[in-house]
Amino acid sequence: MRGLHRLVVSAAVDSLGSGLFLPFTIPYFLVVSDLGLLAIGTALSVAALAGVPAGVMAGPLVDRFGATAVVVGCNVLRATGFLSYLWVSEPWQLVLAAALVYWADGAWLPAQGALVVDLAGLDQQPRWFALIRSTRNAALGLGAIVAASVVGFGVDGYRALAVANALSFLLIAALIGTWPKARALAGRRAAVARPRPEGGYRVVLRDRPFTLLVLANGFFVIVVYAIVLLVPAYVGIALPDHAWLPGALFTVNTVLVVLAQGPVVRWTEGRGQAQVLRLAAAVWATSLVLLGAAAFLPTGAALAALFLGVVVFTAAELLFAPTSSAFAVRLAPPGLRGRYLGAHQMSWGAAMVVAPVLFTGLLSLGPWWPWPVLVACCAVAWLLLGAVRRPARD
Numbered sequence: 001m002r003g004l005h006r007l008v009v010s011a012a013v014d015s016l017g018s019g020l021f022l023p024f025t026i027p028y029f030l031v032v033s034d035l036g037l038l039a040i041g042t043a044l045s046v047a048a049l050a051g052v053p054a055g056v057m058a059g060p061l062v063d064r065f066g067a068t069a070v071v072v073g074c075n076v077l078r079a080t081g082f083l084s085y086l087w088v089s090e091p092w093q094l095v096l097a098a099a100l101v102y103w104a105d106g107a108w109l110p111a112q113g114a115l116v117v118d119l120a121g122l123d124q125q126p127r128w129f130a131l132i133r134s135t136r137n138a139a140l141g142l143g144a145i146v147a148a149s150v151v152g153f154g155v156d157g158y159r160a161l162a163v164a165n166a167l168s169f170l171l172i173a174a175l176i177g178t179w180p181k182a183r184a185l186a187g188r189r190a191a192v193a194r195p196r197p198e199g200g201y202r203v204v205l206r207d208r209p210f211t212l213l214v215l216a217n218g219f220f221v222i223v224v225y226a227i228v229l230l231v232p233a234y235v236g237i238a239l240p241d242h243a244w245l246p247g248a249l250f251t252v253n254t255v256l257v258v259l260a261q262g263p264v265v266r267w268t269e270g271r272g273q274a275q276v277l278r279l280a281a282a283v284w285a286t287s288l289v290l291l292g293a294a295a296f297l298p299t300g301a302a303l304a305a306l307f308l309g310v311v312v313f314t315a316a317e318l319l320f321a322p323t324s325s326a327f328a329v330r331l332a333p334p335g336l337r338g339r340y341l342g343a344h345q346m347s348w349g350a351a352m353v354v355a356p357v358l359f360t361g362l363l364s365l366g367p368w369w370p371w372p373v374l375v376a377c378c379a380v381a382w383l384l385l386g387a388v389r390r391p392a393r394d
Contacts, residue, residue, distance in 0.1 A: 006179050007116065008135050010172045015136040017168025019143020021082070021161045024151060028158045033089055043091045045356075047098035052353060054106025055345025060200070061107075062338025067115035070338075072177040074108035077101075079169035085162045106349050110341035115176075117329050117337070129322040130265040137257045203336055204343050209388045210331045214347050216277070216384040217324055219377040221351035222358065223284055224320070227253055227313060230359040230370055231291065237367045238295045239302060249310045256314040264318040273327040274385045280319035281382040285375045287312035292371030 021028070029040045061070050081101035088094045116129065150157045204210065232246035239245060268276050290309035294302040325344075332340030362369040 006175050007119065008131060010175045011132040011135045012139045013168050013171050013175070015139035016143045017165040019139060019141065020147045020150070020168075021143075021165040024147055024158065024161060027151070028085070028162065029088065029094065031158050032086075032155050033094075035088075035091060035094065039091045040094065043094040044098055047095050048102050048353060050099035051102035051106035052346065052349035054103045055110045055342035055349065056201070056339075057342070058107035058110055058345075059339035059342025062111050062114050062342070063336060064338075067111045067118055067338070068176060070111035071108060071115050072173045074104045074111060075169040075173040075176075077104035078108070079166040079173070082162050082166040082169070086159060106345060109348070110338060110345045113325055113329065113341050114337050126265050126269070126322045126326045127262070129325055130261040133321060134258045134261045137254050141251075141254050200336075201339055201343070203333075204339050207331070207340075210328070210340065210343075212384045212388050213324075213327060213331065214344055216381040216388075217328075217344060218347035218351050219381040219384075220277075220281070220284075220320055220324065221348050222355050222377050223288070223374050224317065225351065225355040226288075226359070226370070226374060227310070227317075229355055230363075231310070233359065233363055234291070234295075234367055234370070235306070237363065239299065239306075242303075245303075245306070249306060252307065252310050253314050253317075256311065257318065260314075261318055261322070264315075265322050268319065268323060273323050273330070274388045276319055276323045277327070278382050278385050280316045280323070281378040281385070283312060283319065284316035285378040287316060288371050288374045288378070292368055295367040 025044070026037070026040055029035050030037065035043075058070055058074075078101055081097050081104060084093075084097035084100070088097055116132070147161055150160055153160070227250070231249060235242065235245045235249070287309045290305050290312060294305040294309070297305055328341060328344040329337065358373070359370055362373060
């Protein structure tokens, strides 16, 4: 892992900047503009649609020009989007600025995954993913703590968060763009990869094992979003007198990811990736039963069920996150890696659109309704992965 420290530094800078701004996205526009809550929420939801096809659109760019160029370009676009937030005063302006951010985020993810594989190699990719993910979670938490103190300065404080986040993306672009290893990689790609890869997305769509993995991943990602979207709202309904609880549960999740992602990745090495993902489905289903049971228990038992449920939920997340990405990379032929990872990323974008509507709709029927539906998502993913038979590519 020597010589690749810029990957970790760039992940830390990225997440520190995101931690500064993301928790205060809606409050930012409430404070610095005259937009109302409904207008802000609607504009952000419309803008989020731009992120759904971003990975698929970026895939050919990665295959054609290389991951380095796309990673640098996406970070410049992200910086541009956040700087644009400084001048937002109308809903359409927010839609345009946020759509740029969402598209760049969606395009950056498969490019970043391809860059890690190109630099670290297939065998080391899961360990690098674990290290980067642990670093991200720690930096996100630190950024949120810093931001909580900055917003006390009012409008100027909020604007400073947007500028700081934009600067973090420009710093990442500089780190990767001036990195000799990444520049050498880009130079080799320019020399040998100008021809258009044959088949394009037709090859991806005809790849049945990979398509099954993408479908399973979509169901998994809906479950992933439960920890940040569903659990806080659910706790507010089931235990309304415990306002501190969502933050405490999320802290448990974050700390466990920081401490345990590396050891879990080492445990999964040498095990079949489909089997690890099916294990994650079973563990997740168990955690969802525990979380759902809290709605029927007295306060003390409900609190215990929630904390235990989050611990088990995080265990499944630790199994899933690095394995799903590594599996997608191994199934991808090198010449079409960008397209494969772009298609894999689309399952995340689609789930991001579906999850908020699904969670709020089910919660409106009662606090217990989301949990059997999410267990069903795990069951479907488990079945789909059982049909993935083709050996992974080396």
